[in-house]
Amino acid sequence: MARLLGFVVFIHSCALVVYGQNLANLFTIQPGTTKGGCGAHTALLNQYATESLQSVTVAIRALNTHGGANTANGKKVRRALNTFFKISQSIPNGQNDRNTIATNLQYVLDWFTAGFPNIPPAETFLFCNSDFLVQRAVTDQAQDYQGNGITQKGQNVPISTAYATSLTGRNVPWWSGTHTTANGYYFVPANTGGNYCNTPGRDGLTATLNIYIANPNGPPTQHAEFSTVVLCPGSFTNANRPDTWPAGSNQIRAGHSLETALPKCTTLLHEAFHLIFGSGPAPGMLEGSSEFY
Known part of the structure; x- marks a missing residue:
């Protein structure tokens, strides 16, 4: 992922466009300033969305205008694509790969716009910490998407029975409904879940939250699938990251680490790629072994 973000930062240093964006049009944003609340970061989040939109717009324009041109700017764009993606600098040989990058960036632009x-906002949640999750004991009564306890034949059904197939390996149940309107479980190890952001170096996470409805005749059945994005506090406060995208672009020069040139807003853009290409209309991009971040 850092390869793509690095390319976008590099290209963004060539031009700047101005937009305004409100993330409330794209997410259900956790209110307040505790338990995953984003209330203290509203202005920054909208700045990050605007900068992400700007940078992707400039990158698309550079690819479409200069990617196949036999000009000085064209050579710069193709050299950058070769550096970050190993795409051929040959105008004809690299065209298909350049088109793929431009198409995927267009999906990101369309979503931000x-x-x-x-990916409806009512089913897409944004949190600014992972501490909204509450760890449950496997012996606790299981709950459904309405927060109701699950029973069968008048008996409480424990989480270990209702969600047995999810409790594999070191997974434990983390309930999201105590502090949010999304009633569901994450089944992940104890050092992640609500503790995810407590580990230094973790800036963000995108995950699927499966929402279940009680079934009196057997295990719960899936009711819906929500998307959740977590931006950890470090993504807002990391002193090693530039505060703005232009400030990061200004650090792109020989001998300077690309990692320290990636601005704070890249965490939001990074998670947007996971959100879009995990459940959006495009084929997967920068997933699995292709991710670098």
Whole structure:
């Protein structure tokens, strides 16, 4: 992922466009300043969204205008693509790969601009810490998407029975409904979940939250699938990251580490790629072994 973000930062140093963006049009944002609340970061979040939109716009323009041109700017763009993606600098040989990058960036631009119907804000949650999650004991009564306890034949059904297939390996149940309107479980190890942001170096996370409905005749059935994005406090406060995208672009020079040139807003952009290409209309990009961040 850092390869893509590095390319976008590099290209963004060539131009700047101005937009305004409100993330409340794209997410259900956790209110307040505790338990995952983003209330203390509203202005920064909208700044990060605007900068992400700006940078992707400039990158698309550079690819479409200069990517296949036999000009000085064209050579710069192709050299950057070769550096970050190993795409051929040959105008004809690299065209298909350049088109793929531009198409995927366009999906990101479209989402930041107007969202996607299949990523509805009501089912897409943004948190600014992982501490909204509460660890449950496997012997606790299982709950459904309405927060109701699950029973069968008049008996309480424990989490270990209702969600047995999810309790594999070191996974434990983390309930999201205590402090949010999303009633569901994450089944992950104890050192992640609500503790995810407590580990230094963790800036953000995108995950799927499966929402279940009680079934009196057997295990709960899936009711919906929500998307959740967590931006850890470090993504807002990391002193080693530039505060703005232009400040990061200004650090792109020979001998300077690209890692320290990535601005704070890149965490939001990084998670946007996971959100979009995990459940959006495009094929997967920068997933699995292709991710660098």
